[in-house]
Amino acid sequence: AIFPVTAALSGAILPALIFWFMNKATPHINGWAIPMATDIAFVIGILAILAPRVPSWVKLFAITVAVVDDLIAILVIAFFYTEEINWIAMGVAGICVLVLLFFNYRNVNRLTLYLTVGFFLWWAVLGSGIHATIAGVILAFTIPLHREWELEEIKKSAKQSLELFRKAKDETLPETTTLAHHALEKTLRNMESPLKRLERKLHTPVYFIIMPLFAFVNAGIGFDGDVLKQAFLSSLTWGVILGLLGGKQAGILLAVLIFLKFFLTQRDNDRQTWMIFLGLSLLCGIGFTMSLFITNLSFTDPTSLEYAKLGVLVVSLVNALLGYFVLYRATLNPENKAIQ
Incomplete structure (x- = not known):
């Protein structure tokens, strides 16, 4: 790289x-x-x-060069096109970053938690006087890129989901079908970071x-x-x-x-x-x-x-x-x- x-x-x-x-x-x-x-x-x-x-x-x-170029540009915007810094807002932004890093360290995979803290990070960075685009970059760096489940867990869950679908064919009650759908959705969700x-x-x-x-x-x-x-x-x-x-x-x-x-x-x-x-x-x-x-x-x-x-x-x-x-x-x- x-x-x-x-x-x-x-x-x-x-x-x-x-x-x-x-x-x-x-x-x-x-x-x-x-x-x-x-x-x-x-x-x-x-x-x-x-x-x-x-x-x-x-x-x-090409994409790596373009991404790094834009990261450099965003950092330049944040630090060279800022007239005055509100240090209280910067402190709040720092706390938000620490929370996001803690989530990442603890392998938290719920996007809603990252996005909620990310919103407060954006609000704090905006209030600090630094251009708010930097908040999006920081948030992206803290969201996990690794899957929650390993490949073997995904295979096992997929087999269980398919088994539930087979059972649902032989039953008239909708509960089994609903369970099968939920199980498959969970499997698909955990296939992606x-x-x-x-x-x-x-x-x-x-x-x-x-x-x-x-x-x-x-x-x-x-x-x-x-x-x-x-x-x-x-x-x-x-x-x-x-x-x-x-x-x-x-x-x-x-x-x-x-x-x-x-x-x-x-x-x-x-x-x-x-x-x-x-x-x-x-x-x-x-x-x-x-x-x-x-x-x-x-x-x-x-x-x-x-x-x-x-x-x-x-x-x-x-x-x-x-x-x-x-x-x-x-x-x-x-x-x-x-x-x-």
């Missing part, structure tokens, strides 16, 4: 440095974190389109309701000819564009170069491998929703908002198209050792 994490770190730091260098003498310097983030949803979506051609290690690398169960339940509303609304609310812009002309003369717009198209790729590929040179075998260091990593680094340059979100936190001036958002939208579209076509070309030959 250290490989994609290192790639994510260098792929977040270099874009921020490029933006800072281009805007250090301007009022736009507060937007240095805009090109750090990656829109996970778009990365997953494009990889899904390429799914039959793209091997599992490519997906794992609490975190996986929560992820599955949230998948549809998040991807089809929350994410589109999030993008719509944060993008809310309209451009005319004069705005476009002025935007492309601004160091703010170009700081965002060059950070996500140039800086992001250079940062990730630098980490790839180091690992290919010192840690991976020579057979991994060929043209097709580099094409795959270039395509992945381009996908990780799709900032879109996260970058738009940070833009809204960085500026209050309408002109600065328009310039930065234009840069985010343009570079995200370019990176999405380039990333797709580079990966498509790189995976044309499924027999190549780079994609096996």
Whole structure:
């Protein structure tokens, strides 16, 4: 895991440095974190389109980099875009975190307990002045990823549930059928970890309701000819564009170069491998929703908002198209050792 994490770190730091260098003498310097983030949803979506051609290690690398990128961005939001901290609320948040950690330590698997404490954690973090997104990250880290039952217990419970269904066929009373249903539901519930169960339940509303609304609310812009002309003369717009198209790729590929040179075998260091990593680094340059979100936190001036958002939208579209076509070309030959 250290490989994609290192790639994510260098792929977040270099874009921020490029933006800072281009805007250090301007009022736009507060937007240095805009090109750090990656829109996970778009990365997953494009990889899904390429799914039959793209091997599992490519997906794992890209998603890990995107997740770490966004965790870095969330931490930056929490600690660098906070004006004043309410320490009493922070204390309450700390207590909530300790309770969540205790639940995890004691192998508590009831999601309702985690979500209840998570609500109070969100309320406390919101009241502290730190951006409340950090509460969701902390909550996710404390919800167990392991199943409550081992495989043998699941098999045993499944057999018992099926036996109850067989008995229910021969009886007219509904109690046996109800018991069989409850037993099977319990078995199915314990086949998943609490975190996986929560992820599955949230998948549809998040991807089809929350994410589109999030993008719509944060993008809310309209451009005319004069705005476009002025935007492309601004160091703010170009700081965002060059950070996500140039800086992001250079940062990730630098980490790839180091690992290919010192840690991976020579057979991994060929043209097709580099094409795959270039395509992945381009996908990780799709900032879109996260970058738009940070833009809204960085500026209050309408002109600065328009310039930065234009840069985010343009570079995200370019990176999405380039990333797709580079990966498509790189995976044309499924027999190549780079994609096996």
